Every structure is written in C-alpha cells, then in structure tokens.
Amino acid sequence: MAISSTSGPGQVNNLNLQEFLKILTSQLSNQDPLKPLDNQEFVAQLAQFSTLEQSTQLNAKIDQMLEQQAVTGSVGLLGRNVGVGSGGANGGPSVTGRVSAIQFVSGQAQLTVTQSNGAVFTGVTLDQITSAQ
Known part of the structure; x- marks a missing residue:
C-alpha cells in the first residue's frame, strides 16, 4: 500500500x-x-x-x-454451455462447448471446454468467456 x-x-x-x-x-x-x-x-x-x-x-x-x-463464478459455469471469444475483429465466439472441468493454477480458474464434436480446449480463463447458457 x-x-x-x-x-x-x-x-x-x-x-x-x-x-x-x-x-x-x-x-x-x-x-x-x-x-x-x-x-x-x-x-x-x-x-x-x-x-x-x-x-x-x-x-x-x-x-x-x-x-x-x-x-x-467459475464453479457456476461447470456443466454449462459457453462461448469462448476469439479475440478477432468480429468479436464473436470462435468456440462453443460445455465446461467439463475446472482447474486452478496460481489462484486463477482455467476451464476445460468440450465441444459437441469431442474437441477439447483447455486453459480457458474467465475473461475469455463471452457467453454462458
């Protein structure tokens, strides 16, 4: 301080x-x-x-x-469908899927998002989430 x-x-x-x-x-x-x-x-x-x-x-x-x-907040996303932002010019989600796991690394939540086709994305942070259903 x-x-x-x-x-x-x-x-x-x-x-x-x-x-x-x-x-x-x-x-x-x-x-x-x-x-x-x-x-x-x-x-x-x-x-x-x-x-x-x-x-x-x-x-x-x-x-x-x-x-x-x-x-x-991250525990509340477990099992929900989320959109993960692409960071691109359109600003829309580039990945959508269900949050299947949560891991905490250095106090920060990292989500595992599984798409309906079986593709798995790990290390998704809360600030990358653009939508949740």
Whole structure:
C-alpha cells in the first residue's frame, strides 16, 4: 500500500509503510530535546500510520474476496454451455462447448471446454468467456 501526495505540478510522491516508519523513527530520534514534537502533530502522524495499516489490511481482504468470487463464478459455469471469444475483429465466439472441468493454477480458474464434436480446449480463463447458457 502506498500513500500518494502531490508535491508540485505533475509530481507524485509514494510513501509505503516501511518508509513511513523510517521517517517517524528518524524524526523521534533526531528531535531537539528542548523543542519536542508537538502532541497534536504526533497524534496526527500516528493516526495517519493507523489509517495506512488499515488500508493495507482492507486491500488484502478485498483481494481475497475477489479470488473467492472468481472461484464461485467459475464453479457456476461447470456443466454449462459457453462461448469462448476469439479475440478477432468480429468479436464473436470462435468456440462453443460445455465446461467439463475446472482447474486452478496460481489462484486463477482455467476451464476445460468440450465441444459437441469431442474437441477439447483447455486453459480457458474467465475473461475469455463471452457467453454462458
């Protein structure tokens, strides 16, 4: 997770969690003992750190949810007739058939589509599916 801020026209600075902790630690270690960090500023920085950590955890949970949704969607296609896009100029399906198997490779569903003539197509991903019946 990175925090983005603009520091000038067209400039974006990314600050990740480790860099934020380094800056905070350096600031606390090198502060003037006669002029310590203002309590309000310190609390604001801690709140920013807490928000950053929560955002990181939220992103991880959303990623898990999206993976679960892909699994559920692919299982729902099992036994159904699908059209697999050709990626060509006409945009129509180049292969139609029944989803006969599902395999998960690195968290991504890969379908096996069997045509009525017995031809088998493996490694079909969900984004290649153009229609389902």
